[in-house]
Amino acid sequence: KKQYRIAVIPGDGIGKEVVPEGVRVLEQVAQKFQFEIKFDWFDFASCDYYEKHGNMMPEDWKDKIGKHDAIFFGAVGWPAKVPDHISLWQSLILFRRDFDQYANVRPVRLMPGVPSPLANRKPGDIDFWVVRENTEGEYSSIGGRMFKDTDREVVVQETVMSRQGVDRILKYAFELAMKTPKKHLTSATKSNGISITMPYWDERVEAMAKNYPEIKWDKYHIDILTALFVMHPDRFNVVVASNLFGDILSDLGPACTGTIGIAPAGNINPERLYPSVFEPVHGSAPDIAGQNIANPIGQIWSGAMMLEHLGEPDAAAAIVTAIENTLKEPKLRTRDLGGKANTEEAGKAITAAI
Amino acid sequence: KKQYRIAVIPGDGIGKEVVPEGVRVLEQVAQKFQFEIKFDWFDFASCDYYEKHGNMMPEDWKDKIGKHDAIFFGAVGWPAKVPDHISLWQSLILFRRDFDQYANVRPVRLMPGVPSPLANRKPGDIDFWVVRENTEGEYSSIGGRMFKDTDREVVVQETVMSRQGVDRILKYAFELAMKTPKKHLTSATKSNGISITMPYWDERVEAMAKNYPEIKWDKYHIDILTALFVMHPDRFNVVVASNLFGDILSDLGPACTGTIGIAPAGNINPERLYPSVFEPVHGSAPDIAGQNIANPIGQIWSGAMMLEHLGEPDAAAAIVTAIENTLKEPKLRTRDLGGKANTEEAGKAITAAI
Numbered sequence: 080k081k082q083y084r085i086a087v088i089p090g091d092g093i094g095k096e097v098v099p100e101g102v103r104v105l106e107q108v109a110q111k112f113q114f115e116i117k118f119d120w121f122d123f124a125s126c127d128y129y130e131k132h133g134n135m136m137p138e139d140w141k142d143k144i145g146k147h148d149a150i151f152f153g154a155v156g157w158p159a160k161v162p163d164h165i166s167l168w169q170s171l172i173l174f175r176r177d178f179d180q181y182a183n184v185r186p187v188r189l190m191p192g193v194p195s196p197l198a199n200r201k202p203g204d205i206d207f208w209v210v211r212e213n214t215e216g217e218y219s220s221i222g223g224r225m226f227k228d229t230d231r232e233v234v235v236q237e238t239v240m241s242r243q244g245v246d247r248i249l250k251y252a253f254e255l256a257m258k259t260p261k262k263h264l265t266s267a268t269k270s271n272g273i274s275i276t277m278p279y280w281d282e283r284v285e286a287m288a289k290n291y292p293e294i295k296w297d298k299y300h301i302d303i304l305t306a307l308f309v310m311h312p313d314r315f316n317v318v319v320a321s322n323l324f325g326d327i328l329s330d331l332g333p334a335c336t337g338t339i340g341i342a343p344a345g346n347i348n349p350e351r352l353y354p355s356v357f358e359p360v361h362g363s364a365p366d367i368a369g370q371n372i373a374n375p376i377g378q379i380w381s382g383a384m385m386l387e388h389l390g391e392p393d394a395a396a397a398i399v400t401a402i403e404n405t406l407k408e409p410k411l412r413t414r415d416l417g418g419k420a421n422t423e424e425a426g427k428a429i430t431a432a433i
Numbered sequence: 434k435k436q437y438r439i440a441v442i443p444g445d446g447i448g449k450e451v452v453p454e455g456v457r458v459l460e461q462v463a464q465k466f467q468f469e470i471k472f473d474w475f476d477f478a479s480c481d482y483y484e485k486h487g488n489m490m491p492e493d494w495k496d497k498i499g500k501h502d503a504i505f506f507g508a509v510g511w512p513a514k515v516p517d518h519i520s521l522w523q524s525l526i527l528f529r530r531d532f533d534q535y536a537n538v539r540p541v542r543l544m545p546g547v548p549s550p551l552a553n554r555k556p557g558d559i560d561f562w563v564v565r566e567n568t569e570g571e572y573s574s575i576g577g578r579m580f581k582d583t584d585r586e587v588v589v590q591e592t593v594m595s596r597q598g599v600d601r602i603l604k605y606a607f608e609l610a611m612k613t614p615k616k617h618l619t620s621a622t623k624s625n626g627i628s629i630t631m632p633y634w635d636e637r638v639e640a641m642a643k644n645y646p647e648i649k650w651d652k653y654h655i656d657i658l659t660a661l662f663v664m665h666p667d668r669f670n671v672v673v674a675s676n677l678f679g680d681i682l683s684d685l686g687p688a689c690t691g692t693i694g695i696a697p698a699g700n701i702n703p704e705r706l707y708p709s710v711f712e713p714v715h716g717s718a719p720d721i722a723g724q725n726i727a728n729p730i731g732q733i734w735s736g737a738m739m740l741e742h743l744g745e746p747d748a749a750a751a752i753v754t755a756i757e758n759t760l761k762e763p764k765l766r767t768r769d770l771g772g773k774a775n776t777e778e779a780g781k782a783i784t785a786a787i
């Protein structure tokens with residue numbers, strides 16, 4: 080029997096409510112597909128932990144979770160307790176950098192029973208991936224201020240792209256496209272405005288595409304690409320983008336399908352030198368925390384992405400199918416989708432549908 | 434009688450077809466509202482001009498158009514003839530910089546008869562402005578490459594924000610918000626990821642807001658802001674953003690209202706030290722150029738923005754009303770909106786509706 084060791088980090092707010100539902104479903108699917116998961120729970124990477132210890136993470140956090148097969152993450156952040164630039168940069172962003180999770184992957188998919196803000200789209204019409212570079216680019220933190228607090232003040236920040244950083248995310252995206260029936264890839268650029276880094280990105284896309292002659296690919300400037308997400312979301316299959324552009328597209332995509340509250344994300348180290356983090360796109364949602372009303376689907380769907388990464392695609396597909404079948408039943412939906420089920424009821428319904 | 438001198442630059446492709454319709458409407462409205470417009474036509478800032486002269490612009494272009502009250506621009510770009518980074522940077526982007534058109538302003542507005550990709554929205558529901566910083570920020574062109582063509586290659590580009598550059602666009606946006614009934618402003622940021630320039634932007638917004646106690650304002654990170662454009666476009670009134678974020682939002686906004694083919698833009702020097710440029714959002718559209726089928730509304734609406742800038746708000750409003758009334762008649766619509774009218778017929782219909 081295959082065995083996996085998963086670090087579980089509920090984090091803050093509704094993270095603590097939806098993570099147990101995610102674990103419940105994972106246990107069920109493990110039983111059905113005959114593998115074992117051992118869950119180790121951790122209380123750090125949360126604002127509660129910060130309040131107690133003055134840090135988001137213990138010093139030996141890498142010893143604690145660095146050897147697990149993956150990290151199953153809830154949500155982090157509670158601005159009233161800890162400012163976001165501390166809580167997020169010292170947890171999620173830290174993982175991305177220190178565990179070299181250079182691929183941030185999110186599905187954009189119309190789901191049954193989920194109202195989309197777009198007119199006239201049906202499940203099946205929209206189904207693609209956004210692949211985001213997750214470690215460099217526009218998020219470099221290099222730069223500074225001069226002539227501070229004067230009228231001449233000037234503030235500078237670098238975007239840094241490395242050959243290795245760009246090539247590996249492009250390779251990841253092309254490989255993903257190879258696994259899809261459509262074999263199509265779209266690259267996000269802005270080489271007509273961001274005149275140094277973005278033409279470089281385009282060059283590397285062109286070079287990488289030579290290794291994948293079966294892949295049809297195109298590129299769009301980010302301004303018109305966001306417009307196309309709204310006007311023609313059916314055109315996309317795999318969309319690859321820099322850190323900032325990917326950040327934008329991987330929120331806009333789920334917004335277009337109405338799934339921003341239930342979509343999952345993977346922060347992936349494809350070489351498996353370090354654990355990858357799987358988490359819902361939604362945050363800790365302080366406004367509805369503690370009420371047992373949060374929708375657990377984002378967390379559960381993240382579990383499916385985790386299993387896919389671990390090499391259990393059938394179990395992963397079973398979870399997604401269970402989510403879709405459960406969503407078709409109005410009474411099994413949570414309040415955000417117009418239903419009456421609470422967090423636990425919704426989680427149990429999906430578990431039962433496995 | 435007031436007199437205005439307008440430089441008319443049709444540019445490339447459908448620019449040459451829609452500009453005459455824009456001028457036709459301006460002539461009509463001038464007569465009705467009792468002012469005079471003198472139009473001077475120029476053939477530069479076009480790829481045809483480039484093919485003849487090896488340059489997008491004559492050397493003395495500032496003498497030729499620098500003293501006009503405004504520039505009425507069609508569209509520029511014809512990639513098969515001249516690469517975009519030449520045709521655009523040596524015309525439109527050049528105007529923005531050399532004529533210090535630091536405010537790029539675009540309306541986002543649901544119009545009657547224009548199908549929107551969003552579900553369940555009616556004219557009146559969505560009506561706001563995107564104000565984009567148009568001269569600095571992410572479009573700095575400072576940077577370069579090192580270890581070229583090796584595995585260590587690294588490419589760097591600066592974002593540069595200046596106190597004066599940020600403050601003047603914020604002031605423009607707050608002043609615009611003061612003129613609106615809702616007195617509301619939204620700032621686009623990404624201070625949780627772009628950790629140097631964007632917190633500075635936020636600081637300046639906060640400082641500027643102190644001068645406008647009547648304005649209610651909020652800020653969103655660009656990722657969730659693009660999502661909100663799709664999910665809750667009714668929430669916005671004036672949205673102010675950096676050069677790159679404004680570029681994205683001012684395409685996404687019109688895409689959400691279905692008006693990307695007909696929306697106008699102003700590249701404005703608010704101090705009127707230099708002429709401002711008014712142009713449709715759409716480009717030169719080589720695929721439909723020369724067929725007399727392009728929709729002239731973007732050009733005509735740009736004329737309305739120009740009149741507003743010149744201090745003729747009643748004439749500007751009359752144009753927008755004429756556009757709306759004409760759009761209500763299916764048979765007066767061009768093909769892109771499901772009608773049968775050609776460019777000229779559509780232009781004449783709006784002229785008649787003035």
Ligand SMILES: CC(C)[C@H](C(=O)O)[C@@H](O)C(=O)O
Nearest residue numbers: 271272302521522525526680
């Ligand atoms: C052509 C391009 C450089 C330009 C920009 O990004 O500013 C365009 O997208 C625009 O919005 O006018």
Ligand SMILES: CC(C)[C@H](C(=O)O)[C@@H](O)C(=O)O
Nearest residue numbers: 167168171172326625626656
């Ligand atoms: C919290 C923030 C820094 C983060 C990002 O921009 O990467 C978030 O938006 C995300 O997408 O995970």
